Amino acid sequence: MSPPLELSSSTLGSAERRERPAFAFVAERLWLDFVNTDTGVRGADALHDFDRFVLWLEAAHVLDAERSATMRRRSEQQPAGALAVLGDARRVRTVLRALAERGVFAGDVRLSALSEINRVLGRSAGTRRVELRGDGSFARAFVPVGDAFAGLLIPVVESAADALILDQLGRVRRCADPRCGRVFQDETKNGRRRWCDMATCGNRAKAARHRMKLHA
Ligand SMILES: [Zn+2]
Numbered sequence: 001m002s003p004p005l006e007l008s009s010s011t012l013g014s015a016e017r018r019e020r021p022a023f024a025f026v027a028e029r030l031w032l033d034f035v036n037t038d039t040g041v042r043g044a045d046a047l048h049d050f051d052r053f054v055l056w057l058e059a060a061h062v063l064d065a066e067r068s069a070t071m072r073r074r075s076e077q078q079p080a081g082a083l084a085v086l087g088d089a090r091r092v093r094t095v096l097r098a099l100a101e102r103g104v105f106a107g108d109v110r111l112s113a114l115s116e117i118n119r120v121l122g123r124s125a126g127t128r129r130v131e132l133r134g135d136g137s138f139a140r141a142f143v144p145v146g147d148a149f150a151g152l153l154i155p156v157v158e159s160a161a162d163a164l165i166l167d168q169l170g171r172v173r174r175c176a177d178p179r180c181g182r183v184f185q186d187e188t189k190n191g192r193r194r195w196c197d198m199a200t201c202g203n204r205a206k207a208a209r210h211r212m213k214l215h216a
Pocket residue numbers: 175176177180181182195196197201
């Protein structure tokens with residue numbers, strides 16, 4: 001069961017709140033990184049509270065620092081709206097996890113993801129832009145008009161829509177470590193990527209193999 005929705009982590013002091021949580025982006029696709037936000041260690045779920053969700057969107061380059069600050073201000077003015085966004089984001093995440101794990105062989109899972117994607121897309125009006133980032137690279141951006149919250153999930157569901165349109169579900173894998181639960185897009189030539197992250201799960205597996213060799 002999901003913990004109750006919160007606007008901001010009441011358990012954290014203001015100093016800790018300023019300290020940015022470290023989010024992992026290992027999945028090669030925004031929608032899969034979004035799915036992976038539910039596998040964080042206890043209390044690290046990026047959808048735990050609205051502030052943290054905004055930090056995640058910023059870390060994912062969906063929001064720039066300025067828009068992220070606007071969202072936080074807006075959430076203080078419209079707490080109910082912010083909580084609704086958070087609940088909606090969790091609902092989308094559940095559907096997208098099913099798409100990542102079973103979408104390639106289950107038609108009904110693809111269809112329910114499709115209607116969820118269209119539900120989010122259909123609700124939001126805004127402007128598309130291409131923006132120049134601080135590091136000189138370019139990125140697509142969506143600037144919502146009217147309800148500022150409505151557009152927050154657009155880039156995530158568009159990324160999932162691309163997986164359907166480009167027929168990429170066959171390349172979506174689950175980390176080979178059963179305790180991990182992260183998903184990712186396998187971009188290797190031979191299609192044999194096994195671990196979400198070589199630095200964590202991959203390394204653990206290597207160490208375990210090494211130990212087995214020593215004891216063999
Ligand atoms: Zn893993």
